[in-house]
Amino acid sequence: MKTRILGIVALVAVAAMVLIALFVVPADLNQGDAQRIMYPHVASAWLAYLSFGVTALAGIGWLWKRDIRFDAVALAAAEIGVVFTAFAIWGGMMWGDPVWGVMWQWEDPRLTTTALLLALYVGYLLLRRLTDDPERRATRAAIVGIVAAVDIPIVHFSVEWWRGLHQTATIGSPDRVLNPAAPMVFVGTLIGMVGAFTLAWAYLIIRRYQLARLDVERDEAARIERLMSARTAEVAR
Amino acid sequence: MTGLRREASLALAIARKDALAELRGRSAAVSTLFFAAVVLLLFGFALGPDTQRLADAAPGLLWLALVFAGVLAVDRLHLLETDDGALEQLALYPITRRAIYAGKAIGGFVVMLVLGVVVLGAVGILFAVDVAAALLPLLVTVVLGAVGIAAVGTFYAGVTVRLRAREVMLPLLMLPVLAPLLLGAVKATSAALAGDPFGELGAWLQLLVAFDVIMVVAGAATYGYLLED
Amino acid sequence: MTDAGYVIAAYGVIIGGLALYAYSVMRRLAAKRNDRDEGR
Numbered sequence: 001m002k003t004r005i006l007g008i009v010a011l012v013a014v015a016a017m018v019l020i021a022l023f024v025v026p027a028d029l030n031q032g033d034a035q036r037i038m039y040p041h042v043a044s045a046w047l048a049y050l051s052f053g054v055t056a057l058a059g060i061g062w063l064w065k066r067d068i069r070f071d072a073v074a075l076a077a078a079e080i081g082v083v084f085t086a087f088a089i090w091g092g093m094m095w096g097d098p099v100w101g102v103m104w105q106w107e108d109p110r111l112t113t114t115a116l117l118l119a120l121y122v123g124y125l126l127l128r129r130l131t132d133d134p135e136r137r138a139t140r141a142a143i144v145g146i147v148a149a150v151d152i153p154i155v156h157f158s159v160e161w162w163r164g165l166h167q168t169a170t171i172g173s174p175d176r177v178l179n180p181a182a183p184m185v186f187v188g189t190l191i192g193m194v195g196a197f198t199l200a201w202a203y204l205i206i207r208r209y210q211l212a213r214l215d216v217e218r219d220e221a222a223r224i225e226r227l228m229s230a231r232t233a234e235v236a237r
Numbered sequence: 238m239t240g241l242r243r244e245a246s247l248a249l250a251i252a253r254k255d256a257l258a259e260l261r262g263r264s265a266a267v268s269t270l271f272f273a274a275v276v277l278l279l280f281g282f283a284l285g286p287d288t289q290r291l292a293d294a295a296p297g298l299l300w301l302a303l304v305f306a307g308v309l310a311v312d313r314l315h316l317l318e319t320d321d322g323a324l325e326q327l328a329l330y331p332i333t334r335r336a337i338y339a340g341k342a343i344g345g346f347v348v349m350l351v352l353g354v355v356v357l358g359a360v361g362i363l364f365a366v367d368v369a370a371a372l373l374p375l376l377v378t379v380v381l382g383a384v385g386i387a388a389v390g391t392f393y394a395g396v397t398v399r400l401r402a403r404e405v406m407l408p409l410l411m412l413p414v415l416a417p418l419l420l421g422a423v424k425a426t427s428a429a430l431a432g433d434p435f436g437e438l439g440a441w442l443q444l445l446v447a448f449d450v451i452m453v454v455a456g457a458a459t460y461g462y463l464l465e466d
Numbered sequence: 467m468t469d470a471g472y473v474i475a476a477y478g479v480i481i482g483g484l485a486l487y488a489y490s491v492m493r494r495l496a497a498k499r500n501d502r503d504e505g506r
């Protein structure tokens with residue numbers, strides 16, 4: 001089973017990277033140990049956005065091909081996306097308090113945009129839950145997913161503008177770790193963590209997609225059964 | 238008539254139909270306006286009585302009131318539809334789906350524009366800001382904001398037609414998407430009222446224009462799929 | 467909280483949450499597959 005192998009590889013990779021990030025990599029000179037939080041935080045944020053992209057693309061796939069499997073992908077990506085978005089926000093807050101002195105800063109474009117991402121995702125999932133007809137649900141979800149995905153870059157730019165015009169230099173910017181001029185050991189650990197998390201993400205997407213497919217099959221079977229019993233009732237008359 | 242012109246006239250016809258229905262049910266349109274007024278009053282109670290604090294907060298309060306009232310306004314424009322069923326019949330022709338969206342959005346825009354102007358005046362009075370001095374940039378901001386709220390609102394009102402828990406879902410879906418518009422409109426209003434000391438008014442207006450264009454295009458492109466149900 | 471506290475809180479929730487979610491998906495998947503194989 002290829003997926004099972006992927007799962008094991010992902011598990012090992014994540015475990016290894018966590019150990020490295022916590023015990024092997026040196027602490028940052030300015031931010032201290034708190035900087036270690038950046039690794040899973042950035043990785044989670046990357047996967048949150050990736051998931052959102054997948055959701056939107058899968059929605060386009062449904063609108064174009066009308067294959068319900070696309071919708072199953074969209075659902076899987078959205079649910080997993082919520083999970084990683086929550087992680088990213090939590091990580092951001094845990095990093096922010098020791099480094100900024102506050103858990104939240106409105107002008108940080110990543111934090112604010114990610115919070116909005118969470119709101120958009122939750123709305124998306126609630127919309128799905130409140131729609132019973134599978135095809136209508138897929139269509140509604142698809143267009144909401146697309147419009148939300150289009151909104152995200154606008155949000156990001158507007159918050160950046162917001163910050164830029166205020167010209168407050170944030171001490172301890174998250175950019176330190178993302179800066180190409182940063183020490184190699186930090187960059188390497190970050191890349192490793194992102195890679196490990198991405199493997200875990202891929203595994204989860206596949207499993208959640210399989211779960212969604214089973215639900216689709218069960219709905220289809222129930223629908224056919226209803227049609228059959230309606231037919232036999234008619235024939236009996 | 239070329240296809241595009243036919244589409245445009247269809248859109249205007251739909252907008253006019255909605256507008257006439259609104260005018261006949263005059264009390265309904267007015268009640269949205271009063272809702273906005275009540276929201277402003279509550280803001281006064283919540284943040285007052287310090288006049289300076291309210292004046293500083295005025296741009297934010299203006300646009301919060303407009304966005305919340307906007308949710309109600311677009312909600313009702315689609316409520317008119319579910320009784321009718323005429324919409325579904327029109328939707329048989331693909332070329333008309335864009336026109337239907339445009340027509341509904343235009344109707345929403347007109348409502349938002351009227352709301353915007355009136356609420357702007359009310360904010361000037363209630364929160365002691367000199368609206369008259371910066372009238373032109375403020376009106377431009379109101380127009381751009383109205384376009385955005387109408388475009389996004391019409392889209393989500395269409396999505397939530399016949400949806401369970403609609404009263405909660407419409408704002409829940411609509412408001413996060415409007416966050417950049419809210420930010421841009423508030424910043425532009427703020428800059429306009431202050432006489433644009435940092436020259437940032439143009440940038441914020443550009444953001445609003447970009448938002449409006451993107452949302453109108455996205456809405457028009459995807460709205461049609463809703464009508465295929 | 468010392469810095470270590472924040473780090474533990476961050477990693478704990480993120481890694482723990484990942485594990486929990488993965489477990490929940492796998493459990494639901496196994497249950498549904500059981501249902502299907504037993505003829506619903």
